[in-house]
Amino acid sequence: MKNAFDLTGKKAVVVGGGGGIGKAIAKGLAFYGADVAISGRKAETLQAAADTIKEETGKDIVCIAADATSEDAVKELYAKANEALGQVDILVNSQGYNEKHPIDEMPLEVWNGMLNTNVTSVMLTCRTFAQGMIERGYGRIINVSSIRAIRAVNQGMGNTCYSVTKAAVSMLTASLAAEWSKKGITVNAIGPAITMTPMMEKVFEANPNMKNILQANIPMGRLGEADDNITPVIFLASEESAFVTGQCIYTDGGSSVII
Template identity: 50%
Template sequence: MKDIFSLQGKNAIVIGGAGGIGQAIAKGLAFYGAKVGIASRKLENLEKAAQEIQTDINKEVKIFQVDSANEDSIKALAGKVVAEMGKVDILVNSQGINIKQSALEFQMDQWDALFNVNVKGVMMCCKEFAKIMTKQNYGKIINVSSVRGARACGGGNSAYNSSKGAVDMMTRTLAVELAPFNITVNAVGPTVTETPMMTKLLTDNPALKERLTGAHPLGRLSVPEDMIGAAVFLASDASNYVTGQVIYPDGGLTAIG
């Protein structure tokens, strides 16, 4: 019996891979054998992430600059990845922003800016890299969504939550459309995750951290590495018959409402 979780011989590109959840997923894919490239807008962030991954697991990753809200930039990225890596077996869309404003005062230009990255940008990346995958008759697309695509919250998150709900439905719809090409499309839905930015916020607001921690049955907040297992599963042959699904590595949050 073969190792169905191995990623040996697979090429992966992680968009939004220069920090936080995306960087953790890139590190996990590389550790399990994939040849990995990471893409983001800022070169200095890419270089820092690539060095950290190499230090952690002694695996090199390629870096690519991209503006994931710009279609021409994404098309250029797809061409560069193929030119440098030869093929693309795995696409991870981990790009995203959050703009918090009251629903009664939300500036529509800000709403559009968020959707351009979180929804349109994800769709454009799926579109361009799926074109490559259809020629191979193989591919794994993994979108990073959120528990907030399925469970609402307040706090000025109407745009963010709505964008993640859109990503969930996009994932399911693309799974159906791309199935004839042997391409699976799934998503992971993280909960509040202690990325460096979030850690500072929680350190400055211990009462908020206590409240958020208590909302999770497992009794702790997520760290970026909690996403690796689900991502490796969805990227590997272990998930060949899994498509159109959202997996929630969320400490049990969605199980309780």
């Protein structure tokens, strides 16, 4: 019986690969055999993530600093990734952030910044990396959406903009899946619930009671861990998902099935 998740020989780029979920996904891709490049704005963050991944998997990770909200920077990222790895087979978009403000107090520059990072950059990387995938008739694109794409936060809690951006990522995923369905490219997403990342740890430090409140609302009774997202992404990146496109796998402890 073949190793269903074997990615040996595949070339993968993880945008946002220096962050909590992105780093876990990059680690998983490397563990299952892919050659991996990670990208993000801060070179030092990328290198720290690459060092950790090598310690855990033994594989070298390519680091390419780039601002994915810039079309020129994304084109340069694409060129550098192809030069370092060869033609890219797998693209993961894990970039994004959440700056919380009630909508009536939301600074327009924050709103526009989140739309640019969480949505526009995903579109830019998808369409740029899809060029080579379309030429070869093969590609796997996996976007990181969120449970917030389909479930609003009670009383908002400053998450309206973030929820809007993740809903956009999910619809972008579905639309690109339809657009590229006959070109050999699958486009899917994962939708994590609240996940323990360095960013969330800082939020909980500032709001000590928040963790218990949020945890109580997840049917499985715990917050997500970054590694919870590895296997769903590996499935979507592998040949086992060849007939799966336009879908979102919710790594959410059951949150999406309750009111």
